[in-house]
Amino acid sequence: MNKTSYFYLFLFLSLKLVVHYNMIGSGYDLHRDEFLHLDQANHLAAGYLSVPPFTAFLSLLIKWLGGGVFWVRFFPALFGALTMVVIWKLIELLKGGPYAQIIAAFVFISSAMSRLNMLYQPNSFDVLCWTLTFYLLIRYVMEEKPGLLLWLGVVIGMGFLNKYNILFLVMALIPALLFSSHRKIFLNKYLYGGVLIALLLALPNVIWQFRNGFPVIHHMKELAATQLVNVERSGFIKEQLLFFLLGTVVWAAALVGFIRHLPFKPYRFVGLTFLFVMALFIYMQAKAYYALGIYPVLIAFGSVYWERVLDGESKRLYWFRRVGTWLIFLPFFLLYDILFPVKPARIWTPGPFPREAFAKWEDGKEHSLPQDFADMLGWRELAGLAVKAYEQVPVAERRNTLILCDNYGQAGAINYYAGKKVSQAVSFSADYVNWFPKMDSLHYLIVVGKEPGEYVRKYASGYTKTGQISDTLAREYGAGVYLVQGISPVFPKKLKQWQKEEQDSYKARIYAISQ
Secondary structure (H helix, E strand, O other), X not given: OOHHHHHHHHHHHHHHHHHHXXXXXXXXXXXXXXXXXHHHHHOOOOOOOOOOOHHHHHHHHHHHOOOOHHHHHHHHHHHHHHXXXXXXXXXXXXXXOHHHHHHHHHHHHOOHHHHHOOOOOOHHHHHHHHHHHHHHHHHHHHHOOOHHHHHHHXXXXXXXXHOOOHHHHHHHHHHHHHOOOOHHHHHOHHHHHHHHHHHHHHHHHHHHHHHOOOHHHHHHXXXXXXXXXXXXXXXXXXXXXXXXXXXXXXXXXHXXXXXXXXXXXXXXXXXXXXXXXXXXXXXXXXXXXXXXXXXXXXXXXXXXXXXXXXXXXXXXHHHHHHHHHHHHHHHHHHXXXXXXXXXXXXXXXXXXXXXXXXXXXXXXXXXXXXXXXXXXXXXXXXXXXXHHHHHOOOHHHHHHEEEEEOOHHHHHHHHHHOHHHOOOEEEOOHHHHHOOOOOOOOOEEEEEEOOOOHHHHOOOOEEEEEEEOXXXXXXXXXXXXXXXXXXXXXXXXXXXXXXXXXXXXXXHHHHHHHO
């Protein structure tokens, strides 16, 4: 890498970080999923109902660094920046020049990748692992160094510990390589050494899944029933094109290059992998962003191909190269406030693209804000309401008070923003069902979400509503906080029973699925 290449890389990495730290306005809180992931640092385990364990240990590092929003935002930004570095190196392997690298950087920054790297979720590291997998395979095709296959096992094993989504890449790579001229890779003992490394890395989580009745199966089934059922296959395809706007012409050029550009012939397995991945996700009615990991390698190949096509000394090509590069970035610049509505105080209005492309939620309906942003509103207010209700409990009774929430977002937000001001908030939702504190006696209960149901009222003398989320743009708008008093001595035992039933229901539902 020459000095010019280093300079451009540094410039684009800086641009990406600036964009990243400015795309979420100060009026937003953290995202509901981020609260859950951060709370996992307080309950370290080899597995969780929601995600594999990598995120929990990363959350522990964030906790050691102070747990502030800067560090929560830092790690997805870091993984996004590292993905861009790998794309840069891929272009170097393919003998691409600065023009190809600049195109790739513009496409990467002005795409859904910026939206993905916005949140502290497993997705950013997942895309990085997909990109590294291709990088190692392409280097192996070029150099045939067997040690690269061992590193491949490390990357896939770490990817598995981060998000099971990488298994779809593996499922697509196997037939793609078998149909390619590189099928002899399956005769290389180092490949199976890499498989062994991946299995050893994944083993603690596999054992945890086995001991807990493979809750990942229930999680996927529940996801399919409540969210994926609202995903249209045609919508999946449309979103793939919207992810990159005009940058689509770059990654699509890679597919043309695999057919027409002779130097790309050894890497046609990449194009086949893309087709198999898309077929898998379309068949499963997967969420569109599940496929984002396949695009960085296509961006690298597409950028190099465009550089070769536009290589020449004519003035027409000279201006086409410059104008074309800025055209890739222009839609992102013009639509920035639509893609990233950083002013939650105003009602978000759609731009020239169809409204449902940006504000259609998992329930299949259109809303005032994109779901990710609606999921970042109302949490500080909720935590403040929980503290207000908690302060109404006599000091001597606070150790015998439980905060019970309707969902994991509410519980995580209270634990994050209220901290030590209140007792631990829990829920029967997601991993919180396993995190109930031991309480032999319970005198007060703070219910968050819907009004206390019959299952609570029959064990209490009464309750008072102390407040509710007032932000109309918040997904949790209207969620209330209720102080329940006069708790029956029987209630703690009933809580343990319900907790056990909910834990067992995962295994029961998995058994039903398998029949």
